Amino acid sequence: MLKPLSVFIGLRYVRSRHSKGFSSFISASSTIGIAIGVMVLIVVLSAMNGFERALATHLLSIVPHAEVVAVNSPITQWPKSVARIQQNPHVIAAAPFVKTQGMMQKSAALKGVEIRGVDVMLEQQVSAISRYMIAGNWQDLTLDNGVIIGAGIARKLSVQVGDKVQLLLPPANLNKQKDSETQQFPVPMTQQAIIVGVFKFGGTIDDTQVFINLVKAGELLGYQADEVQGIRLKVDDVFAAPQIVRDVAFDFDFYVYMLDWTRSHGHLFNDIQLVRLVMFIVLVLVIAVASFNIVSTLIMAVNEKKSDIAILKTMGAKPSTIMASFMFQGLMNGMVGCLLGSSLGILISLNLTDIIRGVEASLSVEFLSADVYFIDFLPTLLRQQDVINTVVTALVMSLLATIYPAWRATKVEPAQVLGQA
Template sequence: MKLPYEWQIGLRYTRTGKRSSDNGFISFISLISMLGIALGVAALIVVLSVMNGFQKEVRDRMLSVLAHIEILSPIGSMPNWQLTNNEARQNSSVLGCAPYVDAQALLVRKNSVNGVTVRGIDPALEPQVSDISTKIKIGRLVDLKPASFSIVIGVNLASALGVTLGDKVMLVAPDGDFTPADMLPRFKQFTVVGIFESGHYEFDRTLALISIIDAQSLFQLSAPTGLRLRIKDMQHAPEVARQLTVTLSGHQYIRDWTQQNKTWFSAVKIEKRMMFIILMLITAVATFNLVSSLVMTVTDKQADIAILRTLGAQSRSIMKIFIIQGVTIGFVGTSIGITLGCILAVSIPWLVPLIEYAFNFQFLPPSIYFISELPSDLVMVDVIKIGTIAFVLSILATLYPSWRGAKVHPAKALRYE
């Protein structure tokens, strides 16, 4: 099928001309604009994919220790936790439920004193709500037996205390016992039976796990402080939490994993948005080059425009020619950028180690970053958003040059031809 003459002329203008060196220069500028759009789109896709990868990696490491949803009692303990447990399991989204005790304490070893978050757990039920059992480097989680006063700590905490499997540590509870002389803190000696490595510095440095029975005894609690839940899709945690608020009896405080780390996730979201805006400016600069390229084309093709006008072409047809030229450059540049960006984003897991090996350096040294590999998570929604914005900017860049071309007066353009 033969294309309309506007399409034929517009597509021909995107190719290198043969009549003069000026045409070749203009086409070179068009090529630079196309490559600028492609590089901007590709860079944006790669950077956002890496940021998504970091966010996913940190989130997954957090959730290997954290539960998707926590149900807490406002009075500090949950005497009827079995009833709450049964009611929570009635929700079809809940996969697992386990009681726990949460408290703050000091862990002492010789001259080393570290503040820790003590979590009393049931080793048999804990795998239902977290992946901590798969993160144990030394020892076993099942060795947290009731009344054995054993403890599992993070690898960074173990390093800070200088302990390993079988060593003794002193756990000091902040709320002590009152005596006629003064209040004395409660303390108990625990044996290290496991060391875990979640990959998240905060948890590996400040989290200590003990038996829930030992935790209730040490902190003088008659019942667990709450329940931890795992659901089918962690992205639906806020929605499931709202459902549980309605269905659970009694007064409970329910929080999901997004609330527990709200500040961090908000910071990442803002950082990603700002990075998107900054990198999109690269594409905007390329579209400015497209404007200059089309303006130069209009100036160079004034005689052609005048001849078309004398042959009966209307102003909207002239505009259509240059819009087609600009849109073609924008479409090709955006398509190349999307293809290149997706290939690079998918290739990062093996491409970065190859570059590190070839040049003998590391992008993320393990001594500085707790993630030693550069992660990447290509999200198609981001790709569609980037491609759409780049293409729309290319269309907008054609409006002024095409309008200027439509305003060319035939008589003035042909006066000196």
């Protein structure tokens, strides 16, 4: 006999069980339950991986990976600081910036905005903003009084490229006035600007962000020619950004704030991790419930095969052989379920984006809106390790479910069973 006795007996029992009506139904239900649990878990994990990748590649292509911002006084001689920061092996690029909160007005319409003064050339090394221009050109930011705004701001103010708007900014010397004569309600500074470009990225960034030339922003906010408020970093590992910006900040000889994307948008990543954990636990429990249906199947099989077990014992079969036979019989359900579930899960995960788009088109609905989220599609990324972990988890649960019924089979007394026969 080429196969072990326990495997041979287990396969015989599996084939004979398929002809039993109720036993066959219970066995099929456990197999289908395991397959569904494995399939859904693989799909959910792939979707969570896709969101992580979208967070790292899409959102963080615009949102700063990290920033060092001056505390008491501006960063002087910023070209030297940028060059020194770029010597860090984990920093891909660095660019200066000046930012402030303000208002943008067009006729009677008014919108609160964050105004960010940037170097036109260096900003393209740390940000992909130029790829999201839907009107105008990023290079036009060098024009005098030119500004680039988000699509949400343009829609709110009903403006387009070439229109003139008014910026309301805090006074340049507001932070320098320390005497008691400082006005409690200072009059905002006004500045005429021309819309030279509009970008559309998605999410709240379109509703708040305004870009202006670094030199012009420095003049408006009272900075000298070589002074900036902070320096933005682009790092090689976004999930190591907190440590990288800390290392960079320690090289400065003056105080700076250490900011990174985990402070401003880290909640998105934390939400993804939380959903992943909750869904993993829920779906593992689904697999567990389906796996323990194997208990019912095997207990019925043990009751049906008592006479066979008694004969095997009288012929000298060891309890381990009998136990292994029934464990293998139950494990077959888990193996078939894992095979079906993993195959369907991989197939769906690889085509999940197209499937969801097809559902959206057929139902005329939109599950993800770019105006609310930073993407308008359901991303997916299938990882081999997730498939392996899911299949191993399901197989282990299936194996655990077979232990008790198989142990019960070893407790059959041949004298009682054959005597009744």
